[in-house]
Amino acid sequence: MSATAAASALTTEAETTRRSQPLAQMWNGGSDFELRTISRPALGLGESLIRLTAATVCGSDRHTVSGRRSGACPSVLGHEGVGIVEETRGVVPVGTRVAFSVTSVCGECRNCRRGLSAKCTSVRKVGHESAETDWPLSGTYASHIHLPAGVAIVPVSDSLPDGVAATAGCAVATVMAMLQAAGDLTGRRVFVNGIGMLGLTAVGVARSRGAAEVIAADPHPHRRRLAEQAGAAKTVEPGTAVDDVDVALELSGAEAGVRSCLGSLGIGGTVVLAGSVTPGPEVSIDPEQMVRGWRTVTGVHNFEPHHLAEAVDFLAGDGAQLPWEDILAGPIPLADLPTEFAEPSRGLRTVVTP
Numbered sequence: 001m002s003a004t005a006a007a008s009a010l011t012t013e014a015e016t017t018r019r020s021q022p023l024a025q026m027w028n029g030g031s032d033f034e035l036r037t038i039s040r041p042a043l044g045l046g047e048s049l050i051r052l053t054a055a056t057v058c059g060s061d062r063h064t065v066s067g068r069r070s071g072a073c074p075s076v077l078g079h080e081g082v083g084i085v086e087e088t089r090g091v092v093p094v095g096t097r098v099a100f101s102v103t104s105v106c107g108e109c110r111n112c113r114r115g116l117s118a119k120c121t122s123v124r125k126v127g128h129e130s131a132e133t134d135w136p137l138s139g140t141y142a143s144h145i146h147l148p149a150g151v152a153i154v155p156v157s158d159s160l161p162d163g164v165a166a167t168a169g170c171a172v173a174t175v176m177a178m179l180q181a182a183g184d185l186t187g188r189r190v191f192v193n194g195i196g197m198l199g200l201t202a203v204g205v206a207r208s209r210g211a212a213e214v215i216a217a218d219p220h221p222h223r224r225r226l227a228e229q230a231g232a233a234k235t236v237e238p239g240t241a242v243d244d245v246d247v248a249l250e251l252s253g254a255e256a257g258v259r260s261c262l263g264s265l266g267i268g269g270t271v272v273l274a275g276s277v278t279p280g281p282e283v284s285i286d287p288e289q290m291v292r293g294w295r296t297v298t299g300v301h302n303f304e305p306h307h308l309a310e311a312v313d314f315l316a317g318d319g320a321q322l323p324w325e326d327i328l329a330g331p332i333p334l335a336d337l338p339t340e341f342a343e344p345s346r347g348l349r350t351v352v353t354p
């Protein structure tokens with residue numbers, strides 16, 4: 001074989017490997033997963049195919065698999081991921097390492113036009129769509145993900161480890177949206193209720209943005225220790241009275257947590273609720289206390305593209321100081337995903353590699 005022929009044979013082989021058939025963990029409901037190949041999508045204008053290098057398991061997927069939250073099936077779950085653009089008809093070039101948003105939005109509806117694209121009237125979501133649609137390769141528990149034109153894509157620096165970068169696309173970007181709703185944190189007293197991945201990130205971002213004092217509440221001593229490592233000045237068990245805070249961030253979703261955040265506010269304080277994503281009991285507020293104290297209660301669900309960019313920047317900067325060795329578990333191979341749902345690893349995020 002001539003040198004040229006040998007080189008071209010190698011190229012063909014490389015091309016075949018590079019263009020391999022996508023492999024995904026198809027979720028059929030309950031604990032039923034099936035490792036399956038899915039055809040490579042023909043890309044439309046603005047679309048990309050990402051070769052995933054890692055996914056992280058968000059708590060909401062655990063709720064979906066356990067049945068606490070409803071989810072389309074069969075489907076490819078997973079909405080936190082990082083990978084390399086392998087093929088594209090969009091603007092981010094092939095070969096770029098990227099993180100991406102959880103929402104695919106139209107950009108034209110009333111909500112998109114007023115900067116609330118997270119609530120696009122025709123939103124579709126990464127890792128939440130039935131595989132029996134025109135978007136079967138929609139989740140990150142796979143070798144590849146197909147990103148429609150409406151999904152925000154942000155380049156990620158090579159210095160950021162895969163497991164860290166993957167958390168940008170749900171947990172960290174949502175915290176950025178919460179903190180925008182909370183306003184300027186410089187010199188503020190901040191209360192974070194619920195130390196999962198989002199709560200721990202919120203402690204780190206609040207410190208990074210100049211909060212004078214961060215107080216964190218969680219029932220688990222291990223998680224309270226993590227919050228201290230992330231920069232919380234004080235940690236308490238749920239139910240402990242915390243008062244006179246400027247900003248309270250609610251991430252537990254528990255009725256008691258919402259009440260304790262409402263009760264913690266000082267004059268001019270703001271509560272941002274983000275944990276309450278499943279139906280729960282109503283919680284009453286005292287309107288006079290709101291009025292006389294100039295207090296605010298607001299809610300945040302998902303995020304805007306600029307929050308994803310802020311998340312990636314935070315992770316590449318002060319976010320490096322979060323206790324990642326305790327946060328991340330794994331990596332586990334994609335084939336072991338069903339076991340991970342049955343017997344969760346210790347840690348706030350399990351890294352899955354295809």
Ligand SMILES: [Zn+2]
Nearest residue numbers: 058060170171
């Ligand atoms: Zn999530």
Ligand SMILES: [Zn+2]
Nearest residue numbers: 106109112120
């Ligand atoms: Zn829209």
